[in-house]
Every structure is written in structure tokens, then in C-alpha cells.
Amino acid sequence: MTTASSNRYFNRELSWLQFNTRVLEEARNKCVPLLERLRFLSISASNLDEFYMVRVAGLSTQMLAGMKTPSFDGLTPERQLDKIGKQVERLIDGQERCWRSIQTELANKKISVSCIEDLDKTAQAELRERFDTQILPLLSPLAVDPAHPFPFLSNLSLGVATSLTRLNPSGDSAFALVPVPSHLPRFLQLSAGSKRRDYVRMEDVITHFLPDLFPDFEINTTGLFRITRDSDIAIDEEAEDLVQHFEFLLKERRRGRVIRLELNENIDSDLRRFLIESFECWDEDIQETDFLGMVDLKGLIDSGRHDLLFPPFTARFPERIRDYDGNHFAAIAAKDILVHHPYEEFDVVIQFLRQAARDPDVVVIKQTLYRTSDDSPIVRALIDAAESGKAVTALVEIQARFDEASNLRFARDLERAGVQVVYGLLGFKTHAKVSLVIRREGERLQTYTHLGTGNYHALNAKIYTDLALFTADPVIGSDVGKLFNYVTSSSRPRDLQKLTLAPHGLRNALYAYIDTEIANARSGLPSGIWVKLNALVDQGVIDKLYEASQAGVPIDLVVRGICCLRPGVPGLSETIRVKSIVGRYLEHSRVVAFANGHELPSHNAKLFMSSADWMPRNLDRRIETLVPIESPTVHDQVLDQIMVANLMDTQNSWDLQPSGKYVRRKLEDDEKGFSAHQYFMDNPSLSGRGHALKTSRPAELPEQPRIKPRLVS
Known part of the structure; x- marks a missing residue:
């Protein structure tokens, strides 16, 4: 690639980091309520975790393999990683400065994250009792010595590392780890009265009580660590059983190599060396930060301070469906309906499928599932439809990144109920969001179709802006039927009239x-x-x-x-x-x-x-x-x-x-x-x-835009 390529295109990875910087800027935006700013900070950290698990891991693998093929903007994998490292350093610095500012503002609102040393005697006593009864039984202190090899720790594990000296004449030294269990809250709330919310970090609690975990040792130094593993999946397209293959790959992903090691600032050099060597990440990204795992800051949002959140918003239900007494089919047959999430309820989609499951005239339901929520009402509706004797086909995409395990679980539940489950075409993810209901109406079969830009995920539909079109257009219905036949039979669709695939x-x-x-x-x-x-x-x-x-x-x-x-x-x-x-x-x-x-x-x-x-x-x-x-x-x-x-x-x-x-x-x-x-x-x-x-109209929008001759830098 020539220099002209970089003048013509922006790099994909660096552009993504720019987006995450804009997310971080919302955490700094004083017009946003304080706890919502904390949410944006947590999202920026979560985004960065996934970026490392997939994008950085992929580039690192290419570099280790000696690949020098540049991206279309002209950057080799090595050059991209170099630029990513510099931009991530600025991003993390911004996250830390943002957290310090928000922490000060939270304290002014009587929500504090305290150091244990600053707690009064009453709070110290409470902490001791909480540790003994609620935390200590869940911890697993792990010595690392010739008899105890370095343990396996899963992706995004947070832990306390320590160097020890045995309290006996031998004075043997050792290292040890205490992983922070993922089911423990990252912030432990103390009893501070109804007007205050006082928290301490779980890693600080564990560090404070380390002598209880290692009574035969003197604690020399302590440090914190967090790891990020390569979580991409390489699919073998010749696998005979795709489901078993994915189950194997999901187990392997847990053991992906460490591609980022986060350490607390000013960690002891010996402890630092021990962790780098043990996780075998000499050549990987090592970041020393003040707060590890900022994604967990979301744990402070649910503090009961609704005055520090966005004002609540109740999504609307389409009035035109109410005009037809909740009969979705009658309302859709009268005129196409577009549902705009999250401003209009996702429940309209759920009710559409529930009505289809109950309606004796519905004979066929076909559904794609890329991502959906735990305890999904969509899956439940499909199961009810199958159990009532309808022909139900579910196209479950098990290649949906980070949702593979839940989708496999849903697929088994659907199959047990008699749903025809299809896993899509090998080499192609089914990302289309489509429901097809075929209903017998007199002497003919009528199609009702839902096509969306978002997933069938009830929780995401509260925060993602998406469009969902309901239509009884028979041509669209026919085209959607061909889409399903394509995925279930591998026969390329012919003669599509309106839909483009x-x-x-x-x-x-x-x-x-x-x-x-x-x-x-x-x-x-x-x-x-x-x-x-x-x-x-x-x-x-x-x-x-x-x-x-x-x-x-x-x-x-x-x-x-x-x-x-x-x-x-x-x-x-x-x-x-x-x-x-x-x-x-x-x-x-x-x-x-x-x-x-x-x-x-x-x-x-x-x-x-x-x-x-x-x-x-x-x-x-x-x-x-x-x-x-x-x-x-x-x-x-x-x-x-x-x-x-x-x-x-x-x-x-x-x-x-x-x-x-x-x-x-x-x-x-x-x-x-x-x-x-x-x-x-x-x-x-x-x-x-x-x-x-009917009598009300939407507010007038500003004057409609016209393109300017050119942008000014």
C-alpha cells in the first residue's frame, strides 16, 4: 500500500478507538446526570475489553505469525499495534482522570468509595464481620511453589498477588494469588444510613485481610492484576458436527493466551516480573493503571439515587394496534407499522409472536435468532407454538460472538419442544432479523412479516435505537420465505422481488x-x-x-x-x-x-x-x-x-x-x-x-439540511 492509501482511508482500529473516546467524553459531559456519566465510563471500559479480546488479539496473532500484509489504509499489523498502543494509553489516562473527577463529585453527593484505613471503628468492625461471614468462605488463596503450579485463571479475572515469607526458621519465600470471585460485588456497601452510600473496593478488603488467608506467612508486598485473553474463535469449516465443534471451541476460548495484563501502579518489581512470566505475556500489552477493570464501576449505579440518573422514560405502545383491540394481524393487514425502539415498546414484537402461538389459524412460524436475552420471551413463544402443534422453524446463529453458549442452550430447549432448529450456513453468519408468520385466512394463506435492524433482545431494545417493520405485503412475505429456504436448504434464492440479500x-x-x-x-x-x-x-x-x-x-x-x-x-x-x-x-x-x-x-x-x-x-x-x-x-x-x-x-x-x-x-x-x-x-x-x-401532531423539526460545498477542517 502507498502513502496515498492512508490519505484516502482511516484505519479501522484507530477509528474504533476514536468512537470509544466519544463514549468516554459522555462520561465527562456535565449535561449528563452523574451516575449516567459513570455508566458511560463503564461502557468505555467494557468496549476496550472486547476490543482487546478480538481485534488486538487478531493483530497480535498476525504479527507473531510474521504477517506483514497491510490493511487497505496501508498499515501493517505491527504498525497498527504500535498506533493502537499509543492511542489506548491516552484513552486509559482519560478514563482514570474521569474516574477521579466523578469520584469527587460522588462524594459531594454522599456516595463515597473509601480507603479502609479511613473508616471509623464502627465501620471497621462491620467490615471485619462481613469479611468473616460473607467473603472469607468464598475465597481460594493459591500458593505458587514447586508443589503448587501457577493456576489457570479465566478471561477478565481480577486478583490480588502477594509475596510471602514463611514464619518458621526456614524463612522460605513464596508467591501467592487470591482471585476475586466474579460473583462477589466489586464494591462492598457498608451501613452508612439512609442519606449516605459508603463503599469499599472488594480487592482492598481482600488485601486488608490477607494475613487471615496466609496465617503461616508474613506478607511482604501486594499487588493487583487483571488479565484479558484472546477470545476470538477460528471455525473449522470441515467439522462434521458444528454444534459439538462450537462446544469444544468455547472451552478452548476460556484458555486463550493472555494478550493484556493490567497491573496496579507502582507494583513491586519482583511481583511484576512474577506475573509477567507466569502469564507468559512478555511481548503483550502490559498496562499499569490506578483502577483495574473500570467496567465494574457500573456496580455503583444501582445506589438508589434516582435523582442522579436520566429521568425515567416509559416507551409507548403503537396506538393503531390498540385501535384493533390488540389484534396485531388485523392492524398489520390494514397498513404497515414501523416500531421505533426504544421509544416504542419491544413488547409489541413479543405480543405479535405470542398471538401467533395462540392463534388456531396460524400454521407456520419461522424465526431468526442472532442475539436474545436470558429467559427470552421470544424463545418461550416459539416453544409454546411448537407445543400447540404449529410448524416452527428457528434459525439459531451459534456464531454470534460472545452469545454462542446461550444460543446453544436456547437451541436445545427449542429442539426438545419440537421446533425445527437450523444453525445456518457454514461460513456465513445469519445476521438478518426476521419473523415470518403464515396464517390460514379463508381459502388462502396470508403472510405477516417482521423485519428489524436490531436483535430479538428485550433488554437491548430499551437502550438501542432500532427499527422494526411489520407488514402483510405478500411479496415481502414470499421473499422472506425464500430467505428461510436458502438457509435451511443451501439453495440460493431466485427471483426475489423486493428484498435484497x-x-x-x-x-x-x-x-x-x-x-x-x-x-x-x-x-x-x-x-x-x-x-x-x-x-x-x-x-x-x-x-x-x-x-x-x-x-x-x-x-x-x-x-x-x-x-x-x-x-x-x-x-x-x-x-x-x-x-x-x-x-x-x-x-x-x-x-x-x-x-x-x-x-x-x-x-x-x-x-x-x-x-x-x-x-x-x-x-x-x-x-x-x-x-x-x-x-x-x-x-x-x-x-x-x-x-x-x-x-x-x-x-x-x-x-x-x-x-x-x-x-x-x-x-x-x-x-x-x-x-x-x-x-x-x-x-x-x-x-x-x-x-x-389523531388530533395531535409531532413537534416541528428544524429546517431540513442541505449539504455544504465542502467541510472545513
């Missing part, structure tokens, strides 16, 4: 729609592209967008996370703007709109929702959907309401500069600003409006 057709369809905009711009017709995604990485799509920009097509991209496209570069991408929205909810819906010869927004625009981000894996190695939005009401809701609100948001928005830097939108002193999240919380959606809402 990856890996067969979605990439080429996007290219064709972009080409139409290029042709319109060159002919002097109105043109434009609006896109909302979680990630934009695919080089082919980026190059096509560059081509459109050079033809004069105005392009607005709302990309929450990774963006490898470089906007606003004269002669390359000067008509492209990119923004990222990070706020109360996690932006997850994927939408794409093409002007189609008219100024956006327009009733004539070609509009789609999708399960796919624009990444090579989504376009080439996953089963994904691109769904046309044709109902006029739903079209207005997605384009004129949802997309316009996202483009006009100022309170949660960051603009990507040609340099790669993200700049938070700044408001003038007299400018109130506009939050897309708040707008959707305050205003009912268009397609779900019923008789009860």
Missing part, C-alpha cells in the same frame, strides 16, 4: 443505486444520499461514495462508530459530511435513502432499512437484508422524521473532520440545541398513531 446482491444493489445518483448529478438532476449506520469500513463502498462525491452528489452519513471514509477532502470527498451521534441511547438502526431525481427528503426517494452495516463481513460473509420502505406513512416516518432528526441533532453530535478528528457540535450562547433522542421521547411515531392521537 447479502451476500447475494446487496453490494451490487448499493452500487447500482449510487450509480443512479451519479448519473442524475451529471445530468443536472437533483441527487443525494443519506445513510445511517453503525460502521462504514468496506473499501468498495467507500470508493463508490468518493466517485459519487466527485460527480457532485451531496452525501450525509450518520455513522455511530467506525468510519474509514475520509470526508471533506477537495477533489475526493468534498460533498460528503459524516457525523456520529452518541447520547442517552445507542444508535443501532441502519437506513439508506437515495434522492432518485428529487431533493431529499422527498416522497419519491428510494428508501431502505437494513440489518447490515457497510463492512466486508456484512456484505460478503453474512446473511443480511435490505428492506424497501414503500408504505407512504412509514416512508414519511423514516425519512422525514427519523433521518431528518438525526441529521439535525446538535446536542449529541460529533462531526468528522478530514484530518480524522471528531469535533463535538458547539452551540451558540443563545442556541438551545436539538436532541434527536429527546424529540423521539416526546413525539409519537407516524405509522403507530391511532385514533387516540
Whole structure:
């Protein structure tokens, strides 16, 4: 790769770290309630853990194997790891400074995380009693000596390490570990009265009482450690039994090599050397920090201080379904319905499947499951349907990263109930989110389809913004039936009329729609592209967008996370703007709109929702959907309401500069600003409006956007 590549594209991994920095900035945002800021800090730490488990682990493996093939932006694995290390160092420093600031503010709100030495005698006595009765029985002190080899510790284990000297004439020295059990709270709350919340860290408690665990030794030095293991899974495509193969791989993942070792600052040099050698991570990332495992800060959020959280929000239920006395099929048959999560309840999806399970006229239910919640009501509805005699097919994706074990468990429960369980196509993850219900109505079979941008996960639907389309369109129903037949029979779908699928057709369809905009711009017709995604990485799509920009097509991209496209570069991408929205909810819906010869927004625009981000894996190695939005009401809701609100948001928005830097939108002193999240919380959606809402209209949105000639760095 040439230097020109790095001038043309941003690096995928560094772009992701930029996104996580924006998450961290929300933890510093004084406009966000204090405990919500703590939540953002915890999320940034959790994100970084997963980044190391998968992305850094993969690059490290490539480097150890001697691979020097650069990414499409021109960086070798070694060079990427070097840049990642420097950026992570700044990120961790920012996390620590943020925690110290939040900790001070929490103390001012009478929520304190105290040092044990600072506790009064009453609190010390309580701590002693709590340790003896609730903590000590759960601990396993582990000596490391010739008779006791270094133990195996699982991924993300936190522990106390210590050097010891035996209290006998031999004076033998030894090292020992005390893993912090994962089922113990990271913060132990003391009895401080109703107006205060006093906590101590569990690792501090264990360190304080180490003499109780090693009564025959003198404690010399102590330190803290936390490990991150390689958690990626390499699938053997020739495995005869995919389920057994995955069960084996999940056990192996627990034993993945340590790719990051976190240590407390100023740890004793001998203890440091002992841990590095024992975990065999001489060449891996070793980080010395003040607070290990900041993901656990979320344990302080549930402190009963609701005044320090976002005001509660109750999601709406589509009024139009209530107009039909809760009969989903009648409401959907009358007109397509778009449900906008989390502003509208996920329960509408659950009730749709429960009604299908109970309805004697429903004969077939087909369902994809990529991620779902523990004790999933979706799985329960499918089991009830099968037990009542309906033909139920569940496409369970066991390659859903970090959900493999739970999905295997769900699959067994479904099979025991008589559900036909399919595990998808080897080499292709089924990422599409689809339900198909076939109902006998008179002499014909009627299809009812749910297509979504998010997972069938009731808890995620409270924090992720996603779209869910319900339709009785028989053509869509037929296409979805072909999708299921493709995955269950490995026969490539033919003659799809409305639905476009990856890996067969979605990439080429996007290219064709972009080409139409290029042709319109060159002919002097109105043109434009609006896109909302979680990630934009695919080089082919980026190059096509560059081509459109050079033809004069105005392009607005709302990309929450990774963006490898470089906007606003004269002669390359000067008509492209990119923004990222990070706020109360996690932006997850994927939408794409093409002007189609008219100024956006327009009733004539070609509009789609999708399960796919624009990444090579989504376009080439996953089963994904691109769904046309044709109902006029739903079209207005997605384009004129949802997309316009996202483009006009100022309170949660960051603009990507040609340099790669993200700049938070700044408001003038007299400018109130506009939050897309708040707008959707305050205003009912268009397609779900019923008789009860006929007299009210959503609030007016700001003036609709027009592309600027070019970005200014």
C-alpha cells in the first residue's frame, strides 16, 4: 500500500478507538446526570475489553505469525499495534482522570468509595464481620511453589498477588494469588444510613485481610492484576458436527493466551516480573493503571439515587394496534407499522409472536435468532407454538460472538419442544432479523412479516435505537420465505422481488443505486444520499461514495462508530459530511435513502432499512437484508422524521473532520440545541398513531439540511 492509501482511508482500529473516546467524553459531559456519566465510563471500559479480546488479539496473532500484509489504509499489523498502543494509553489516562473527577463529585453527593484505613471503628468492625461471614468462605488463596503450579485463571479475572515469607526458621519465600470471585460485588456497601452510600473496593478488603488467608506467612508486598485473553474463535469449516465443534471451541476460548495484563501502579518489581512470566505475556500489552477493570464501576449505579440518573422514560405502545383491540394481524393487514425502539415498546414484537402461538389459524412460524436475552420471551413463544402443534422453524446463529453458549442452550430447549432448529450456513453468519408468520385466512394463506435492524433482545431494545417493520405485503412475505429456504436448504434464492440479500446482491444493489445518483448529478438532476449506520469500513463502498462525491452528489452519513471514509477532502470527498451521534441511547438502526431525481427528503426517494452495516463481513460473509420502505406513512416516518432528526441533532453530535478528528457540535450562547433522542421521547411515531392521537401532531423539526460545498477542517 502507498502513502496515498492512508490519505484516502482511516484505519479501522484507530477509528474504533476514536468512537470509544466519544463514549468516554459522555462520561465527562456535565449535561449528563452523574451516575449516567459513570455508566458511560463503564461502557468505555467494557468496549476496550472486547476490543482487546478480538481485534488486538487478531493483530497480535498476525504479527507473531510474521504477517506483514497491510490493511487497505496501508498499515501493517505491527504498525497498527504500535498506533493502537499509543492511542489506548491516552484513552486509559482519560478514563482514570474521569474516574477521579466523578469520584469527587460522588462524594459531594454522599456516595463515597473509601480507603479502609479511613473508616471509623464502627465501620471497621462491620467490615471485619462481613469479611468473616460473607467473603472469607468464598475465597481460594493459591500458593505458587514447586508443589503448587501457577493456576489457570479465566478471561477478565481480577486478583490480588502477594509475596510471602514463611514464619518458621526456614524463612522460605513464596508467591501467592487470591482471585476475586466474579460473583462477589466489586464494591462492598457498608451501613452508612439512609442519606449516605459508603463503599469499599472488594480487592482492598481482600488485601486488608490477607494475613487471615496466609496465617503461616508474613506478607511482604501486594499487588493487583487483571488479565484479558484472546477470545476470538477460528471455525473449522470441515467439522462434521458444528454444534459439538462450537462446544469444544468455547472451552478452548476460556484458555486463550493472555494478550493484556493490567497491573496496579507502582507494583513491586519482583511481583511484576512474577506475573509477567507466569502469564507468559512478555511481548503483550502490559498496562499499569490506578483502577483495574473500570467496567465494574457500573456496580455503583444501582445506589438508589434516582435523582442522579436520566429521568425515567416509559416507551409507548403503537396506538393503531390498540385501535384493533390488540389484534396485531388485523392492524398489520390494514397498513404497515414501523416500531421505533426504544421509544416504542419491544413488547409489541413479543405480543405479535405470542398471538401467533395462540392463534388456531396460524400454521407456520419461522424465526431468526442472532442475539436474545436470558429467559427470552421470544424463545418461550416459539416453544409454546411448537407445543400447540404449529410448524416452527428457528434459525439459531451459534456464531454470534460472545452469545454462542446461550444460543446453544436456547437451541436445545427449542429442539426438545419440537421446533425445527437450523444453525445456518457454514461460513456465513445469519445476521438478518426476521419473523415470518403464515396464517390460514379463508381459502388462502396470508403472510405477516417482521423485519428489524436490531436483535430479538428485550433488554437491548430499551437502550438501542432500532427499527422494526411489520407488514402483510405478500411479496415481502414470499421473499422472506425464500430467505428461510436458502438457509435451511443451501439453495440460493431466485427471483426475489423486493428484498435484497447479502451476500447475494446487496453490494451490487448499493452500487447500482449510487450509480443512479451519479448519473442524475451529471445530468443536472437533483441527487443525494443519506445513510445511517453503525460502521462504514468496506473499501468498495467507500470508493463508490468518493466517485459519487466527485460527480457532485451531496452525501450525509450518520455513522455511530467506525468510519474509514475520509470526508471533506477537495477533489475526493468534498460533498460528503459524516457525523456520529452518541447520547442517552445507542444508535443501532441502519437506513439508506437515495434522492432518485428529487431533493431529499422527498416522497419519491428510494428508501431502505437494513440489518447490515457497510463492512466486508456484512456484505460478503453474512446473511443480511435490505428492506424497501414503500408504505407512504412509514416512508414519511423514516425519512422525514427519523433521518431528518438525526441529521439535525446538535446536542449529541460529533462531526468528522478530514484530518480524522471528531469535533463535538458547539452551540451558540443563545442556541438551545436539538436532541434527536429527546424529540423521539416526546413525539409519537407516524405509522403507530391511532385514533387516540389523531388530533395531535409531532413537534416541528428544524429546517431540513442541505449539504455544504465542502467541510472545513
